Amino acid sequence: MNQAQALYHLQTIDLAISEHQFRLAEIEKRLGQNDKVIIAETALQHAEDVLIPWQRQARDLELEIKSVSEQAETLERSMFTSTGSSPKELQDMQDKVASLKRRRAKLEDDLLEAMIEIEQGEAAREKAAQALELARKEWAEEQAALSTEKETLQQELSELNAQRQEALKAVSEEGLAIYETLRKSKRGHAVSELEGNMCKTCGVSQTSTVVQQVRQGHNLVFCASCGRILVQL
Ligand SMILES: [Zn+2]
Structure with missing residues (x-):
């Protein structure tokens, strides 16, 4: 393995390490994040x-209906049982009973309206409660899956780091310094x-001298266009 090949091998490991770190950061962000559950809880509270x-x-x-009914009944009873009342007093009592009954009819209308609202409200609450239950279930499942994935990634990452240490043994100090500098500027x-006589990354053709130098692999050779280290695998 020449220097360019050793660096290419190192790059393969480094790219895998970066991918793992990126995904781990994503998972860290999503672990413990329960926005959907909070929204569902708020909806239930609102219902x-x-x-x-x-x-x-x-x-x-x-x-109130009970109270009004009782008042009307009491009044009616006293109308039938009272003996000493004047016609004026009886008329007043009759008017009062009629008024109480009108009041009761109005209250019963209001009660009917309230019952309809309650029926709709209970249905809405039930729906919100079910949605919350589902959101909690999905959250628990997602968290479990993320935790498992995190464990796997961490394990793979420690293996990759070990592979990196191993790969570094074939890399010269000078080669590593050039690689690290280029790595920062070239994502x-x-x-x-090198694919034929072309740099595979930027697609620019290289001179036959460059191609030959890359094949020989004695020194690091750079793409004339993008500046990357060229390697013949
Ligand atoms: Zn190039």
Whole structure:
């Protein structure tokens, strides 16, 4: 293996290491991130906030209907049992009973409206509760899958680092310095394969002298166009 080939091998490992690190960073970001669950919790809370006032109102209306009904009944009873009342007093009582009954009819209408709202509100709450349950289930599954993937990646990464140490043994100090500098400016791709007489990365043809030097592999040879180290595999 010549220097260019040794550096190409190192590059293959370094690219894999970068990919692993990138994916691990992505996973780190998503672990513990439960936006969908929070949105579903908020939706359920909202459904309850809409429903609860109607339930309270229905209870109040029921109590009031009961009270109005009792008042009307008591009044009617006393009308039939009272003996000493004047016609004027009886008329007043009758008017009062009629008024109470009108009031009860209005309250019953309101109660019916509240019951319809409650029915709709309960359906909405049920739907929101189911959506929350699903979001929690999916979140748990996703977190478990991400944790497993993270473990695998970490294991692979430590293997890659060991491979890198091994690959470095075939690399000269000078070669490594050139490689590291190029790697920074060329997005990780410091070494390019020679394909025929062409640099595979930038596609530019090289002179026959360059091609020959690359094949001999005595020294590092650079692409005339992109400046990468050329390698013949
Ligand atoms: Zn090139």
